[in-house]
Amino acid sequence: MQRFYIQGQKLWENFSLNKAHEVYYQLTKVLRSYAWDQLVFFDGEKQVDYSYKISNISWAEVDFEYIWEIEKNSENSFDLVLYQAMPSKLSKLEYIVQKAVEVGYTQFVFFKSERSQKLVLSDKKIERLRKIIVEAVEQSGRNRLPELIVEDKIDFPQNNEQNLNIVFHTVDKSSQSLKDIEINSKNINIFVWPEGWFSASEVSKFESLWYKKSYLGDRILRCETVSSVVWFFISESLH
Secondary structure, eight states: OOEEEOOSOOTTSOEEEETTSHHHHIIIIISOOOTTOEEEEEOSSSSEEEEEEEEEEOSSEEEEEEEEEEEOOOSOSSEEEEEEEOOSOHHHHHHHHHHHHHHTOOEEEEEOOTTOOOOOOOHHHHHHHHHHHHHHHHHHTOOOOOEEEEESSOOOOOOSSSOEEEEEOOOOTTOEEGGGSOOOOSEEEEEEOOTTOOOHHHHHHHHHTTOEEEEOOSSOOOHHHHHHHHHHHHHHHTO
16 A cells, blocks of 8 residues: 655545645556545654545545554664765665665764765755655655754764764774674664775774774675664664
């Protein structure tokens, strides 16, 4: 059943959308929907899906008849924030966002590290990334929309009882295997390298903040692969 994120509607009563609305276009031009087809709406905040059927389709609008609501448990009980050093291509950012939304990340912070290659994110490109987030939430069955933040320079979060900060880095004497790090926080921030890894000065900065340093074994992963691999390990550790 098709799911659609929608804002500004009271999702417990009948309503209509006119032809200017994107959902109207998707239903009439892409999906070729008919009257009495069923679909689901959600608001991006509550863990509830709202089931509707199409009661009428015309050239000007689509009318929806409310059926029932379905309480969900689509989100985990902890927050996992991805601090991703900017990669070299927009296509990599799009891949990272799509896959990380599907597995369950709650926020993305893209920042320029010392070894990030030049990648200018215009307002149009950032809006494209937000659209990918919505599409991935719709497809994956999640109900919460992860937040997207893009910064040139960021204030790194403090390491305390509320935050567990893990930097993924090459193997050195002070790095740990991820399985050896105790995962018991409700707010977990992970930091992933760009192409070329983090610089020595950046590693020193992380060390001064008492971040955990970890590696994922001897096989070197692409920066766009790391977040999905880490998610599954942390998710299993907290269940």
